[in-house]
């Protein structure tokens with residue numbers, strides 16, 4: 001039996017994580033936060049003191065790392081048995097993740113780790129290349145985006161709520177730089193997958209976005 005997959009791709013800060021988690025919960029499906037795999041690798045590489053230019057060493061770390069995900073109200077990620085959730089959402093980790101994610105060799109190593117999440121009764125997969133590369137045959141595909149200003153503001157509020165110091169102008173600049181890096185890389189760039197439902201959430205509430213995505217699946 002084919003396991004149904006719903007892919008939700010889009011740029012940083014578009015609300016993919018919140019929407020994907022809520023949709024997975026309502027459908028009773030598994031959830032893959034592929035960004036957290038790249039982020040965990042960025043943490044592992046930084047902890048090992050390896051330069052982001054040292055491709056061979058980064059690939060070795062990617063092969064060897066063991067990840068466990070616990071999907072409760074908040075996502076808990078254990079890297080080689082150690083809870084790294086607190087470090088996962090920082091801008092430093094996100095930027096390092098975006099840099100190492102541009103290496104085709106790194107993406108190849110992480111490909112199977114992502115495919116393994118496709119299990120019954122279904123999977124909601126969030127990322128940049130879920131509908132284009134990792135699950136090209138997914139039954140449902142969504143491309144979720146919002147303006148860079150709106151995404152910057154959302155990220156800023158998230159960080160402030162978590163008690164993390166943040167600068168709105170700096171965050172918006174970093175978001176634009178990350179968009180450019182994620183879209184212009186040669187391997188698996190951020191793109192609207194063929195057949196994807198394009199959803200601009202700039203003027204929608206998170207609840208409206210969740211409903212639109214659920215309706216897409218239930219209408220089938």
Ligand code: DC
Nearest residue numbers: 012034035038097098101127128129
């Ligand atoms: O979604 P995120 O912000 O947690 O992702 C962090 C970085 O990881 C992002 O800038 C690019 C990379 N990434 C990727 O290249 N492919 C994915 N499927 C998910 C994330």
